[in-house]
Amino acid sequence: MSSAPVSAEPAAARLVASAPWDAEADDALLCVAVRDETHDVKTFVLAPREPRLFAYAPGQFLTFSFEIGSETIHRCYTVSSAPTRPHTVSFTVKRVPGGPVSNWLHDTLKVGDTVRALGPMGEFSCFNHPAGKYLLLSGGSGITPMMSMARTFHDLGGGRDVAFVHSARSPADIVFRGELDTxxxxxxxxxxxxxxxxxxxxxxxxxxxxxxxxxxxxxxVPDFREREVFVCGPKPYMDAVRAMLAGAGFDMARHHEESFDFGALPQAEQEAASEAAEQLDAEAGAAPAMRTFRVEFAKTRRVLECPEDSTVLDAARKAGIRLPSSCAKGLCGTCKSKITTGTVTMAHAGGIRQREIDAGMALLCCSKPTSDLVIER
Structure with a gap:
């Protein structure tokens, strides 16, 4: 039996991949295509430098490191492609007026360029909640994880009962419209x-x-109460959908959401932590004196005091210093920063590699000081 002929076509080389892509081994991804979805939305298709296969659950995200000017900026974007097509991975971005990353991506990132990525990560996936019938609800850019789920079910066949309802500003703003209709x-x-x-x-x-x-x-979707529901979009959209479903008698145990407005999460977590601490203090009596450390941001020359029981990100927010952040759970890597002087304790959830930690990097959202700090920001 003769073997398959060797093709000189570069695209064919990617099909011989047998090993999975591992960001720990090589986090560099090549941009192999840029596609216009709407007047202000683009999809960026990425592939490893050597043939590798992507494995992820539809709905998960990657955390990217973009070199913009003289600064490295971290952003997490949901994968919009499907794991059933593992040779490439895609993310889809809407241009945001004044947004430093979305505008850079739209104006600068081109085929042949390299970006760095970590992941995949995240628990928001239909694979984690198997059901006979699904309802996917999205608003605006929240369509990306839903598209990954829809594409996956479509590729796998089986007649899965899926209803997809997307909210957009106008017909011109319906992302993936042609593909969804097909x-x-x-x-x-x-x-x-x-x-x-x-x-x-x-x-x-x-x-x-x-x-x-x-x-x-x-x-x-007349039978929406019988379905497993996944929701993603801007916070006002998420809040409205949650209230609508609850008011309609929907079983909210079958409601799953992913919000792009991660900034709303830390406050709730801070309040919960504060309440827990107050309860412990009441039960245990007077607490020992709290140590406070000096934190200096080298580039901006801002200085703050950070208690030993506070994360650097929380202390910065209380001091009115804005730092890049998203999940505030040590997961996405957006707040990754270099600590040039001092030490911290860090309880992360996978948003940083061990080699980065060894090089002095830390996630400020889950890092508490154990000494005075100088941070390269």
Missing amino acids: MARLDPAFRVHAVCETDSPAEAWAGFKGRLSLDILSEA
Whole structure:
């Protein structure tokens, strides 16, 4: 039996990959395609420098390190591609006015460029909540994890009952519109509906109009109460959907959400931690004196005092110093910073590599000082 012919086509070389991609071994990814999804949304397709296979659950994210100017900026983006097509991985980004990363990606990142990534990470996935019927609800850029889930179910077949309802500003802002329509045409068990707030200059919207409401949801997906529901989008959208489902008698144990507004998370965690600490103090009596350490940010020359029981990120926020952060759980890597002087204790959740820790890097959201610090920011 003769072996398959060797092809000179570079794309064919990627198909011989047999080993999984491992960010710990090589975190560099090549941009192999840039695709315009809408007037202000692009998809960036990445591949390892050597043929490797990506393995992840639909809905997970990667944390990227972008070299913008003289600064390294970390951002987490949900994977929009499906693990059923493992030779490349994609993320999709909407241009945000004034956004340093989204504008840099849209204007600068091109085929042949290299970015660095860590992951995949995250628990928001349909794979973690198997069900007979699913409802995917997304608003704006929140469509990306839903698209990964929808693509995965479509590729795997089996007639999975999936209803997808996406909210957009106008018809021109419906991301992946053509692909979603094609998937619905090919698979009767997959139904897609768009809800648009207004018309676009080139199209008067004939579908559901306004914002997602219980009436619209009931008409589009009458059996929504029987489904496992996944929700992603801006915080106001998430809050409205959560309240709508709860008010409709939906079993909220089957409601799963992923928010891009990670900034809302630390406050709730701080309040919970504060309440727990107060309870412990009441039970144990007077606490020993708390040590406080000096924290200096070398580039901005800002200085603050950080108690030993506080993370550097929390102390910075209380001092009015804004630092890049997202998950505040030691997961995404957005707040990764170099500690040039001093030591910390760090309880992270996978958002930093051991070699980075050995090089003096730390995640400020989960790092508490054990000495005075100088941080390269």
